[in-house]
Amino acid sequence: MKIYYEDSLPYAAEFFAELGDSQVFSHKDVNAELVADADVLLVRSTTKVNAELLDANKGIQYVGTATAGTNHLDKAYLQSRGLGIHSAAGCNAVAVAEYVLSALFVMAEKLDWQLTDKTVGIVGAGHVGTRLSEKLTALGIQYCLCDPPLADAGDSRDFVTMDTIMQCDIISLHVPLVEGGQHNTAHMFDASRIAQLREDQLLINACRGEVIDNKALLASFVAGRELNIVLDVWENEPDIDQLLVPYIALATAHIAGHTVEGKARGTEMLYQQVCKQFGFDATKQLSDYLPSPQPSCINLDETLDGQALLSALVLSVYDIRKDSALFKSTIAQPDQFRYIRKNYSIRREFAALSVNTGNYLGSEAIYALGFNRK
Numbered sequence: 138m139k140i141y142y143e144d145s146l147p148y149a150a151e152f153f154a155e156l157g158d159s160q161v162f163s164h165k166d167v168n169a170e171l172v173a174d175a176d177v178l179l180v181r182s183t184t185k186v187n188a189e190l191l192d193a194n195k196g197i198q199y200v201g202t203a204t205a206g207t208n209h210l211d212k213a214y215l216q217s218r219g220l221g222i223h224s225a226a227g228c229n230a231v232a233v234a235e236y237v238l239s240a241l242f243v244m245a246e247k248l249d250w251q252l253t254d255k256t257v258g259i260v261g262a263g264h265v266g267t268r269l270s271e272k273l274t275a276l277g278i279q280y281c282l283c284d285p286p287l288a289d290a291g292d293s294r295d296f297v298t299m300d301t302i303m304q305c306d307i308i309s310l311h312v313p314l315v316e317g318g319q320h321n322t323a324h325m326f327d328a329s330r331i332a333q334l335r336e337d338q339l340l341i342n343a344c345r346g347e348v349i350d351n352k353a354l355l356a357s358f359v360a361g362r363e364l365n366i367v368l369d370v371w372e373n374e375p376d377i378d379q380l381l382v383p384y385i386a387l388a389t390a391h392i393a394g395h396t397v398e399g400k401a402r403g404t405e406m407l408y409q410q411v412c413k414q415f416g417f418d419a420t421k422q423l424s425d426y427l428p429s430p431q432p433s434c435i436n437l438d439e440t441l442d443g444q445a446l447l448s449a450l451v452l453s454v455y456d457i458r459k460d461s462a463l464f465k466s467t468i469a470q471p472d473q474f475r476y477i478r479k480n481y482s483i484r485r486e487f488a489a490l491s492v493n494t495g496n497y498l499g500s501e502a503i504y505a506l507g508f509n510r511k
C-alpha cells in the first residue's frame with residue numbers, strides 16, 4: 138500500500154511507516170503525477186484535493202485531512218470517486234479556544250475591560266465553539282451561542298440569533314466555510330454587518346478568512362472607523378491583503394490551531410481511520426511521541442489576583458502578542474505567510490502543564506480551564 142503524506146503532518150512517519158510504503162511531499166510541489174499511484178493520501182489544509190490532483194490516480198482508496206476544516210477538499214468530486222470525506226474533526230479545538238483566551242486577555246488589558254462584565258457571542262457551537270464556551274464558564278465569563286444547523290438538528294443547548302450575537306461585547310467566529318445554501322457562511326460579515334459593529338465591540342475570526350469580507354473591512358477602517366478586530370485567518374491566504382494588516386489589533390498567520398497536540402492529534406486521528414479502513418490494529422498512540430513540555434509545571438504569581446492572575450497564567454503559556462508582533466513586522470516580505478506557518482514555534486496546550494496553585498482560593502477555575510493539578 139502506498140501512503141503519501143504532506144510534510145506538515147507531525148509524526149506521520151512514526152504512525153504510518155509500518156502500514157505500507159510511505160512517502161512525504163510538500164504542498165508546494167504536489168501534483169497529479171506525484172500522487173498518481175497513491176492508495177492513501179494524507180493532507181492538511183494547504184493542499185487542494187480535486188479532479189486536477191486525483192483524476193490521473195485510478196486506485197486511490199482513502200483521502201484524509203489532518204485538519205478540522207474541509208473546504209480544501211472537493212467533496213462532490215471525492216464522492217463521485219466513491220471516496221469518503223475523512224477529517225480530524227475536533228483535533229485542534231482546544232488549541233483554538235486557548236488562542237481566543239489569549240486574545241481576550243490581551244484585548245481586555247488594552248481596552249480596560251473586566252471580562253466578567255462582558256458577554257461573548259460564539260458563532261458556531263461545534264468542537265471549537267463548545268471548548269471555548271467551557272473555558273469561558275471556567276473563567277466566569279458569560280457567553281451565548283448561535284448555531285442554526287445544530288439548533289435545527291435538535292441540540293438541547295440554548296441558541297440565539299445573529300441579531301443577538303451582534304449585541305454581544307465580543308464576537309468569536311467558529312463556523313466552517315460554507316459557500317451558498319441555507320447556512321452560508323461566506324461573507325457572513327459583509328459590508329452591512331461590518332457597518333453594524335460598534336467601536337466598543339471586539340470581533341475575533343479564527344475560523345476561515347472568507348467568513349469576513351476583508352475588502353469591506355478595510356474600507357471601513359479607511360473610512361475612519363476604529364474597530365477592534367483580531368484575525369488569525371484572512372481572505373486569499375497566503376496572498377492576503379497587506380493593507381488590512383496595520384488596522385488589525387492582533388494579527389496572526391492562521392496558527393490558532395497549531396499547538397503541538399492539535400497538529401499531532403490530527404495525524405493520530407487519520408492513523409486510526411486508515412487502520413480501521415484497511416483492517417490494521419491501531420497499536421500506536423500520540424502519547425508515544427509527544428515530548429514533555431519544558432518546564433512542565435507553572436507556579437502561580439500569588440502577588441496577583443482575579444483577572445490579572447488568570448491573564449498572567451494564560452499568557453505565560455501562550456502570548457498572542459508575540460505572534461502578532463512577528464506577523465506585523467515581517468508580513469510584507471515575500472512568502473512570509475507560508476514561512477511563519479511552516480516555522481511556527483512550539484506551543485503547548487494547558488492540559489500538557491500542571492499548575493502549583495499554592496494557597497490560591499480560585500484554583501478550581503484554573504483546573505477547569507484545563508491545567509493539571511500539581
Ligand SMILES: NC(=O)C1=CN([C@@H]2O[C@H](COP(=O)(O)OP(=O)(O)OC[C@H]3O[C@@H](n4cnc5c(N)ncnc54)[C@H](O)[C@@H]3O)[C@@H](O)[C@H]2O)C=CC1
Binds near residue numbers: 207
Ligand atoms: N484557525 C485555525 O487554525 C483553525 C480553524 N478552524 C476552522 O474553524 C471551523 C470550526 O471548527 P470546528 O468547531 O472544529 O468545526 P465543527 O464542524 O465542529 O463546528 C462548526 C459549527 O458551525 C456550525 N455552523 C455551520 N454554519 C453555521 C452558520 N451559518 N451559523 C452558525 N453556525 C454555523 C455548525 O453547525 C457546527 O456546529 C473549521 O471548519 C475550520 O474552518 C478549525 C480549527 C483550527
Ligand SMILES: O=C(O)C(=O)[C@H](O)COP(=O)(O)O
Binds near residue numbers: 145181206207
Ligand atoms: O484544522 C483546521 O481547519 C485549520 O485551519 C488548521 O489549524 C490549519 O491547518 P493547516 O493549514 O496547518 O493544515
